[in-house]
Amino acid sequence: ALTCALSVSGIVLNKGFIFLGFLPRKKVEQKKLLEKLPSEFPLVFFESPHRIKRTLKNLLEILGNRKCFLARELTKIHEELLWSDLETLSQREEFIGEITLIIMPEDTSKKEKTEIIEKEMNLKKEIEKLKNQGLKDKEIAKNLAQKFKISAKEIYKKIIEISE
Numbered sequence: 001a002l003t004c005a006l007s008v009s010g011i012v013l014n015k016g017f018i019f020l021g022f023l024p025r026k027k028v029e030q031k032k033l034l035e036k037l038p039s040e041f042p043l044v045f046f047e048s049p050h051r052i053k054r055t056l057k058n059l060l061e062i063l064g065n066r067k068c069f070l071a072r073e074l075t076k077i078h079e080e081l082l083w084s085d086l087e088t089l090s091q092r093e094e095f096i097g098e099i100t101l102i103i104m105p106e107d108t109s110k111k112e113k114t115e116i117i118e119k120e121m122n123l124k125k126e127i128e129k130l131k132n133q134g135l136k137d138k139e140i141a142k143n144l145a146q147k148f149k150i151s152a153k154e155i156y157k158k159i160i161e162i163s164e
Contacts, residue, residue: 002044005014005071005100011042017102020045027058034035034062039106056090059103061133073097125149127159 002019011017018041023030037043047055059066065087072080076080078097082089086103130140137159138152145152 001046001071001072001098001100004074005069005102006044008071008074009069009083011069011102011104013042017042017044022046022048023055024081025051027072029057030058030080031062034059041105043103045101047099047101049097051156052092052095052099052101053092056086062087062105066106069102069104071100071102074100090097119148121156123150123155124162127155127162131159 006013006017018037020033020043023045024033026148033041063086065085067083067085068089070080070084070089072078072095073081076097126144126147127140130143135143137156140159141152141156144150144155148155
């Protein structure tokens with residue numbers, strides 16, 4: 001069921017995936033397990049139809065609303081393959097049969113964009129602060145290159161950009 005679900009999902013696995021078998025029954029144990037796993041890999045596990053609804057709600061609470069792929073009754077007459085998200089699936093009324101669930105990695109693009117914007121704002125504040133202290137542009141670029149781990153040349157461009 002594992003390889004079959006991964007195959008039909010169409011997910012590109014160039015970084016790999018994490019297979020968890022069946023998740024622990026208790027929410028506290030699920031949370032402990034899931035929080036220590038890296039967020040950049042798809043998570044694959046099996047779940048029974050009796051536990052899936054509660055597990056989906058727990059996953060939504062622990063991981064947030066991630067995209068997921070549900071494969072049910074693989075290779076059987078009532079096979080079901082479904083791309084969705086945890087929130088939508090958790091509202092589904094009924095699940096029948098053996099379930100393989102693939103949870104996609106956390107979408108880090110928003111997080112990365114926020115971090116870039118914050119870094120940019122902090123850099124501008126530092127440039128203005130050092131300019132107010134009377135430092136020359138080249139000195140500022142040299143000092144901030146070490147602090148922000150950016151080349152002095154890039155920071156110098158930013159200083160010129162701000163000055164215009």
